[in-house]
Amino acid sequence: MTVTKGESAREGADDKDGMPGDDYVPSARRLARERHKRARTRRATAVAALSTLVTAAVLYLVVVDAPGWPRTKETFFSAQYAREALPKVLEGLWLNVRLLLICGVAVLVLGMLIAIARTLRGPVFFPLRVLAAAYTDFFRGLPLIINLMIVVLGVPALRLQGVTVDPVLLGGTALTLTYSAYVAEVFRAGIESIHPSQRAAARSLGLTNRQALRYVVLPQAVRRQVPPLLNDLVSLQKDTGLVSIGGAVDAVRAADIIVGRSLNYTPYIVAGLVFVALTIPMTRFTDWVTARLDRRREQGGSL
Amino acid sequence: MSDASVLRMESVRKTFGESVVLRDVDLEVAPHTVTALIGASGSGKSTLLRCANLLEEIDDGAIWLDGEEITDPRADQDAVRRRIGVVFQAYNLFPHMTVLDNITLAPRRVHGASRAEAEERARGLLERLGLAGKADAYPDRLSGGQQQRVAIVRALAVRPRLLLLDEITAALDPELVGEVLEVVRGLKDEGMTMVLATHEMGFARDVADQVCFLDGGVVLEHGTAEQVFGDPQQERTRRFLRRIVEAGRL
DSSP: OHHHHHHHHHHHHHHHHOSTTOOOOOOHHHHHHHHHHHHHHHHHHHHHHHHHHHHHHHHHHHHHTSTTHHHHHHHHSOHHHHHHHHHHHHHHHHHHHHHHHHHHHHHHHHHHHHHHHHHOOSGGGHHHHHHHHHHHHHHHHSOHHHHHHIIIIIHHHHTOTTOOOOHHHHHHHHHHHHHHHHHHHHHHHHHHHSOHHHHHHHHHTTOOHHHIIIIIIHHHHHHHTHHHHHHHHHHHHHHGGGGGGGTOOSHHHHHHHHHHHHOOOHHHHHHHHHHHHHHHHHHHHHHHHHHHHHHHHHTTOOO | OTTTOSEEEEEEEEEETTEEEEEEEEEEEOTTOEEEEEOSTTSSHHHHHHHHTTSSOOSEEEEEETTEESSSTTSOHHHHHHTEEEEOTTOOOOTTSOHHHHHHHHHHHTSOOOHHHHHHHHHHHHHHTTOGGGTTSOGGGSOHHHHHHHHHHHHHTTOOSEEEEESTTTTSOHHHHHHHHHHHHHHHHTTOOEEEEOSOHHHHHHHOSEEEEEETTEEEEEEOHIIIIISOOSHHHHHHHHHHHHTTOO
């Protein structure tokens, strides 16, 4: 503590002295200005603290004074059921995490392939372009829950030889189908955001269309699209909870099982909070990456 | 003469929608010469260069590179571009690559050079252009003049037969123009064949073996620098040069 104080005192001294040899003495005007700024900061902190306190008190009173609160507290916020549910929910969550990792990779690869297919030129690729466009149109429009029901419940009903009926695999497939359509659009927007002069420069060096895409356009497009891609991954992370409709025992299903037995809804709250806890680091990471990219752009980088 | 020329254009026509940018352009560029294209903004200088490099498809006429018709639809466009270097007004460096990677991309990926080979040549060129310390920098850390010199190195790295320079000093701060023009002068001394679109009339008069005045989509007047600047035959050329002189640019 003493050290910190000593250091900050020295820094302050450095600050006022400026560069060595420069005998700068802050003017009375500067000192007055700084005093005023400090006072303003103190006032702002006090106002924020008071306002937070009042808001919290009001919220507390509204909830606790609600006529149904004692009953709600018992059915949604029971400590006993929370303790019982947490291990099971966490066990189920492991499935969500694995689904996220595997689907995440599949979505990125498939999304990139579809985006590239949509930007291909030349008559040979016409059917590919049309298919890719139809794919993104269809799966972006189809509600995920319906997609899941069709794949998870419909495919086993066909009783095809050699096709899995595992709800996890089928659920993962459905997630991948929907999300790769979204991610393909993110990639495509990135590819189209690269200025044509970059492609022109690449082509003028003798690079083929494919080489220009691979070495010049895609690397820039992907870097630029990192924030929206991470955003889609956060979304995918929580939507892995929907595979529970096929009976796969993930975090949501684990909570469901306890609720069905006890008729107490606390496990749902637990599962919900666990998902939130899982998503927050990812969201913060996204914010951090976005801020870093923005800063680079402000500094005059053209990335 | 026509077979010995590096670049030849005959009756080239290029339109963008309604507007006719190149009406009927004839041009002939002999080996180891510098051709300066001058003319008002929008007179078609840049478009002419882009057509020569097949970045734009011409509507009519024909273009030959070393006696081979490159506007023939059966010509290999990538192979044509491999023999022509281009430097753009806005540099168009690849922002995600270091200076060295910018320069070695085409030698490695297009010409099949090894990394060591390509980097050695790149470093040699960088040193000659006074950029030795910048090999590992990213383009956004360089000044405009440095970026443009890197762009010139990038175009030279593939040993082009012909170099096209599209108003390469137009985006530069005035005090940085000199360093880039110095490089072009050096290339002329080495015998590089170049076609440059420029607003730097003093430089054009200095360095060009042939000056072409573009107006209304045709080469209205062409000849040696002394002829075009000293004794212009066309009224429109005279008027253009008078405006330039009045603006203090010549």
